Amino acid sequence: MTETLAPGSKIGILGGGQLGRMLAVAAAELGLKCHIFCPDPESPAFDVAAAQTVAGYDDAQALERFAGSVDALTYEFENVDLGAAQLLAGMRPLRPGARALEVSQDRLAEKEFLTGCGISVGGFQPVDDLAGLQQAMDAIGAPAILKTRRLGYDGKGQVRLEHADDAAAALEAIGHAPAILEAFVPFRCEISVIGVRDVYGACACYAVTENVHRNHILATSTVPASIGAATAEMARATALTIMNELDYVGVMGIEFFVVDDQHDGSDAGGESLLVNEIAPRVHNSGHWTQDGCAVSQFENHIRAVAGWPLGPTERHCDVVMTNLIGDDAAGWNDLAGDPGARLHLYGKREIRPGRKMGHVNRITT
Amino acid sequence: MTETLAPGSKIGILGGGQLGRMLAVAAAELGLKCHIFCPDPESPAFDVAAAQTVAGYDDAQALERFAGSVDALTYEFENVDLGAAQLLAGMRPLRPGARALEVSQDRLAEKEFLTGCGISVGGFQPVDDLAGLQQAMDAIGAPAILKTRRLGYDGKGQVRLEHADDAAAALEAIGHAPAILEAFVPFRCEISVIGVRDVYGACACYAVTENVHRNHILATSTVPASIGAATAEMARATALTIMNELDYVGVMGIEFFVVDDQHDGSDAGGESLLVNEIAPRVHNSGHWTQDGCAVSQFENHIRAVAGWPLGPTERHCDVVMTNLIGDDAAGWNDLAGDPGARLHLYGKREIRPGRKMGHVNRITT
Numbered sequence: 001m002t003e004t005l006a007p008g009s010k011i012g013i014l015g016g017g018q019l020g021r022m023l024a025v026a027a028a029e030l031g032l033k034c035h036i037f038c039p040d041p042e043s044p045a046f047d048v049a050a051a052q053t054v055a056g057y058d059d060a061q062a063l064e065r066f067a068g069s070v071d072a073l074t075y076e077f078e079n080v081d082l083g084a085a086q087l088l089a090g091m092r093p094l095r096p097g098a099r100a101l102e103v104s105q106d107r108l109a110e111k112e113f114l115t116g117c118g119i120s121v122g123g124f125q126p127v128d129d130l131a132g133l134q135q136a137m138d139a140i141g142a143p144a145i146l147k148t149r150r151l152g153y154d155g156k157g158q159v160r161l162e163h164a165d166d167a168a169a170a171l172e173a174i175g176h177a178p179a180i181l182e183a184f185v186p187f188r189c190e191i192s193v194i195g196v197r198d199v200y201g202a203c204a205c206y207a208v209t210e211n212v213h214r215n216h217i218l219a220t221s222t223v224p225a226s227i228g229a230a231t232a233e234m235a236r237a238t239a240l241t242i243m244n245e246l247d248y249v250g251v252m253g254i255e256f257f258v259v260d261d262q263h264d265g266s267d268a269g270g271e272s273l274l275v276n277e278i279a280p281r282v283h284n285s286g287h288w289t290q291d292g293c294a295v296s297q298f299e300n301h302i303r304a305v306a307g308w309p310l311g312p313t314e315r316h317c318d319v320v321m322t323n324l325i326g327d328d329a330a331g332w333n334d335l336a337g338d339p340g341a342r343l344h345l346y347g348k349r350e351i352r353p354g355r356k357m358g359h360v361n362r363i364t365t
Numbered sequence: 366m367t368e369t370l371a372p373g374s375k376i377g378i379l380g381g382g383q384l385g386r387m388l389a390v391a392a393a394e395l396g397l398k399c400h401i402f403c404p405d406p407e408s409p410a411f412d413v414a415a416a417q418t419v420a421g422y423d424d425a426q427a428l429e430r431f432a433g434s435v436d437a438l439t440y441e442f443e444n445v446d447l448g449a450a451q452l453l454a455g456m457r458p459l460r461p462g463a464r465a466l467e468v469s470q471d472r473l474a475e476k477e478f479l480t481g482c483g484i485s486v487g488g489f490q491p492v493d494d495l496a497g498l499q500q501a502m503d504a505i506g507a508p509a510i511l512k513t514r515r516l517g518y519d520g521k522g523q524v525r526l527e528h529a530d531d532a533a534a535a536l537e538a539i540g541h542a543p544a545i546l547e548a549f550v551p552f553r554c555e556i557s558v559i560g561v562r563d564v565y566g567a568c569a570c571y572a573v574t575e576n577v578h579r580n581h582i583l584a585t586s587t588v589p590a591s592i593g594a595a596t597a598e599m600a601r602a603t604a605l606t607i608m609n610e611l612d613y614v615g616v617m618g619i620e621f622f623v624v625d626d627q628h629d630g631s632d633a634g635g636e637s638l639l640v641n642e643i644a645p646r647v648h649n650s651g652h653w654t655q656d657g658c659a660v661s662q663f664e665n666h667i668r669a670v671a672g673w674p675l676g677p678t679e680r681h682c683d684v685v686m687t688n689l690i691g692d693d694a695a696g697w698n699d700l701a702g703d704p705g706a707r708l709h710l711y712g713k714r715e716i717r718p719g720r721k722m723g724h725v726n727r728i729t730t
Binding site: 004007021024025030033046048049050291294308311312332337342345348349358363 | 398660674704709712
């Protein structure tokens with residue numbers, strides 16, 4: 001699995017959204033071609049790729065043709081069907097591998113993997129039915145968040161529980177899907193680390209970003225984060241542990257809660273970190289690297305997938321990344337005229353509420 | 366001609382080489398789509414564009430279909446047939462306009478335009494036949510360079526004359542094409558300015574670069590150039606004059622010779638500038654802007670073509686751009702592993718002598 005792709009080679013990307021689009025652009029800068037596989041014929045990534053397949057992720061024949069046409073494979077989202085991933089990995093190098101998908105697409109498997117690595121996470125309990133949920137609430141207390149084990153994103157598939165009485169309604173709200181109950185974490189802030197690991201095991205991390213979510217969707221990412229140096233170092237060390245444990249190849253996003261330590265009622269404690277979730281792909285909180293670093297998360301992911309050495313991850317300025325969600329994108333003309341705003345748009349013609357239309361990086365030093 | 370293209374609009378680009386490719390990538394970052402028109406089915410720009418037309422530049426029907434499918438038009442090379450340009454400009458905004466092509470695709474028209482603007486150029490004489498060449502040599506002296514008026518690039522279509530005896534052979538070498546004889550300019554260095562002008566007439570220039578050619582092909586461009594501040598200012602003022610005179614929209618490259626003034630045999634004089642040539646397009650000597658500026662020449666060209674406001678042109682570091690010509694590109698793996706080298710490859714699979722395969726930007730501060 002240490003094949004190196006020469007310039008002119010083709011990388012297959014599962015998923016045609018903005019992440020696939022920005023990966024394809026990064027690949028083009030390195031002389032590599034992309035083939036995008038996505039069921040949506042309006043996929044933003046199709047506009048910047050040498051080849052396109054419109055087919056379902058469960059279409060084995062289309063997947064086989066796709067894999068046969070490329071030199072290496074990657075994906076822009078973690079909900080790739082494991083059977084499909086195994087089929088693809090049997091034909092071409094799939095980077096990151098199927099193990100990263102297996103762990104990250106199931107919240108319970110992810111928490112168990114992380115605790116198995118000695119990494120701290122918030123309290124959690126598996127939930128399969130009402131009795132299990134009531135048991136879990138006894139163990140964890142309220143408030144708590146009930147989340148489906150699979151296919152949740154941007155706040156979808158989760159319900160907050162304030163009282164034990166909410167249990168039945170909450171299970172109903174998530175359609176009685178296999179779930180976990182997570183303790184509510186009174187975090188001071190949310191941060192993330194973008195790490196990257198190459199086929200030889202060399203690792204690097206970008207600077208820690210501080211993230212603000214609105215309506216469960218990332219609103220801003222700011223570097224540097226307002227955390228202590230030891231906390232930042234701990235976040236990066238955690239990222240390295242996770243990537244090494246998974247024998248990971250590519251970019252990974254790791255989200256953390258920063259919790260104030262409060263011993264004996266005093267507030268003199270430091271900061272602790274709990275991993276919230278991991279994403280085995282380029283990550284929205286790493287979009288600042290496009291304008292804050294010589295080599296972006298997208299180029300480094302492509303380098304890793306291609307078996308190339310990693311590029312530098314040093315930050316050369318302070319940056320605030322702001323997502324353009326829904327109607328925010330209607331202000332593109334003003335943003336285009338703002339000399340401090342580096343505008344990135346995804347080519348989606350139709351503005352819809354909650355839809356990520358683009359982002360803006362502002363250099364603040 | 367002040368139409369503004371909304372995100373999701375499509376820009377048609379005549380020409381599918383590396384310049385068209387880098388323009389298409391820049392357009393994608395702004396949410397704009399590209400349609401590339403090029404007779405070569407292996408065009409590097411095809412890999413990053415939403416639509417492709419493979420047809421000759423003289424295929425009026427294909428040109429009409431192309432123009433009908435896009436919202437604005439531009440080109441990556443100045444040898445677009447004027448008839449084709451006029452056909453296109455009658456259907457959609459063509460930026461830069463046909464006038465810029467008319468002036469820049471004929472060396473004689475270009476020199477006459479420049480001198481008409483009060484801009485200094487080296488000595489030149491039109492040459493139509495042997496008698497004319499002999500007259501021109503009498504006027505200009507030797508050495509001198511005989512160049513075809515049209516379709517020369519990278520040293521093609523030109524012959525150096527050392528003696529009057531060389532005249533007949535030189536005319537033979539350029540196939541008796543309409544030509545001009547240019548005085549040999551004993552320049553101290555070659556520089557260029559990348560200027561850009563928007564649909565409302567706002568102008569900006571990037572920092573002056575110093576260029577070194579090898580075998581008539583650009584080898585390196587360095588910013589800052591080793592010239593005085595007054596010389597740099599003169600170069601930028603000349604760029605503005607040219608762009609305003611042509612009511613230009615888009616990026617333009619202007620190449621100059623820097624000549625030492627030597628009054629009365631002393632060497633205490635300053636520097637003078639002679640314009641060598643102008644290119645109505647993004648320019649190889651502006652590739653450093655991809656890594657040295659917040660907004661590259663490619664993005665600013667797309668902004669101008671789309672009727673958007675220009676982005677900032679400030680330089681944030683010193684840069685040396687080195688072209689990867691022919692076999693230079695075989696060293697891609699070492700360059701990929703060099704943390705100081707920002708590698709840009711054009712996706713051309715076949716290495717050929719003299720072929721531009723990519724470039725490297727090195728940040729030197």
